[in-house]
Amino acid sequence: MINHWTFRCKDVSDLISRSMDEKLPLKIRMGIKFHLMMCHLCLNYKNQLNLIRKAVLKLDDDKSIGNEITPLPDQARQKIKNHLKNIE
Amino acid sequence: MNQILSPPSTWVDKYGDYLYSFALYRIQDDSLAQDLVQDTLAAALEARERFKGTSSGKTWLTGILKHKIIDFLRKKYREPVFEDNILETHEMHDCFDDKGKWKTGPEKWASNPESLLEQKVFLNIVKKCLQDLPKRPARALALREMEGETTQAICKVLNITATNCWVILHRARFLMRKCIETNWL
Numbered sequence: 130m131i132n133h134w135t136f137r138c139k140d141v142s143d144l145i146s147r148s149m150d151e152k153l154p155l156k157i158r159m160g161i162k163f164h165l166m167m168c169h170l171c172l173n174y175k176n177q178l179n180l181i182r183k184a185v186l187k188l189d190d191d192k193s194i195g196n197e198i199t200p201l202p203d204q205a206r207q208k209i210k211n212h213l214k215n216i217e
Numbered sequence: 218m219n220q221i222l223s224p225p226s227t228w229v230d231k232y233g234d235y236l237y238s239f240a241l242y243r244i245q246d247d248s249l250a251q252d253l254v255q256d257t258l259a260a261a262l263e264a265r266e267r268f269k270g271t272s273s274g275k276t277w278l279t280g281i282l283k284h285k286i287i288d289f290l291r292k293k294y295r296e297p298v299f300e301d302n303i304l305e306t307h308e309m310h311d312c313f314d315d316k317g318k319w320k321t322g323p324e325k326w327a328s329n330p331e332s333l334l335e336q337k338v339f340l341n342i343v344k345k346c347l348q349d350l351p352k353r354p355a356r357a358l359a360l361r362e363m364e365g366e367t368t369q370a371i372c373k374v375l376n377i378t379a380t381n382c383w384v385i386l387h388r389a390r391f392l393m394r395k396c397i398e399t400n401w402l
Contacts, residue, residue, distance in 0.1 A: 137317025142309075146387040150361065150368050170322030177323055177394050180330050184343040185362045187334055189242060191235065195340025201229070201237040205251040210229050212255055213262060217225060 136164045141171045145178060219270040222277070225262050232258075232278055239279060243286055243359040245348050253289060257282040283364070287374060290356060294376040309391050323394065326401055339401065346396035354389035361386060 136144070141164050144157060153161075165172045187193045201209075223231060236257060240250035261281055268277055314320050326333060333339040347355055357375055360366040366374075372382040 137313075138319050138322075139310075139313040139317035142391065143383075143387050146390050147383050149390075150383065150386060170319045173323035173325055174394070176330060177326065177397075178390050180326075180333065181343065181390065181393055181397065182362055183334055184340055185347065185358070188340055188344050189363050193340075194335065195337050195344070196238075197341075198234050199238045199241055201233040201251065201254065202247075205237075205254075206229055206233055209233065209251070209255045209258060210226075213225055213229070213258055216259055217262060 136160050138164075138168060138171050141165075141168070142174055145171070145175045149178065149182065220273050221270065222265060222268045222274045225258075225265065228258050228261070228278070232275055235275065236278060236282055240282060240286060242344075242347075243356070243363060244289070245350070245352060245355050249289070253282060253285050256285050260285070290360075290374050291376075294353070294374070308395075309388065312395075324398065324402060326398070342397055342400045343393075346393050346400065349396060350389055350392055354385050354392070357382065357385045358389040358393070 141161055144153065144161055147153060148158070148161065165175065184195075188195050190196060191198070233254060236254045237250055240253045241247065244250050244253065257278060261278055264281075268274070272280075312320055347358070350358070353375060357371055360371045360374065361368070368379060368382045368386070371386075372379050375382070375385075377385065
């Protein structure tokens with residue numbers, strides 16, 4: 130059994146990801162918090178994962194600055210048009 | 218407010234690019250994304266009487282595309298696939314020493330990290346890194362972050378256990394972060 134007060138960075142990186150998907154038990158949350166107070170590397174890790182989450186969402190927003198629409202290639206465009214014409 | 222659906226002959230030019238980008242961002246495969254756009258528009262053609270006009274044509278078509286993507290993933294992963302070993306974690310283990318400490322830890326990316334979200338160069342790196350991930354982790358991450366699916370729902374669609382779902386998301390985030398760091402710093 131892992132002692133919650135002596136989480137290793139390797140465990141914490143895993144738990145940080147897991148905490149983004151579900152609520153972890155209080156003991157585990159406290160263990161992470163305690164680790165983060167002393168470990169700026171894991172704190173960077175946590176902040177960066179949150180930043181990536183925001184960036185991924187932002188890229189999905191069609192009004193976002195980073196979102197460049199990828200145009201449908203001409204060949205595919207024509208193929209789909211023909212297909213729709215055939216089945217209409 | 219009743220919205221009107223434009224004639225099907227205009228759909229490809231009007232919505233094609235948007236739907237294609239939407240699918241590509243979630244599936245990370247050009248030709249698959251093109252097929253999904255075609256399937257979506259074909260399904261919409263058949264179902265166009267059911268368009269109620271309560272949302273825009275774009276929203277309606279996007280809804281159909283979302284279903285098509287989930288259907289595709291379900292079928293794709295129904296049988297065990299070996300395109301990527303989801304438990305392949307050596308690239309994570311290599312980042313830690315014997316005591317489980319970072320060998321070279323996450324560096325700070327900027328004095329004000331939130332400002333990175335306003336930088337096109339940074340966002341483009343994020344986009345590229347997502348495309349470069351192994352397929353299944355990338356798709357798991359897309360379902361989780363873009364569609365807000367729960368891990369329970371994701372593991373059903375991708376045909377993996379709940380534990381593997383956490384592993385796959387952990388791996389996706391770990392690799393994304395590393396890729397961004399390599400390309401940004």
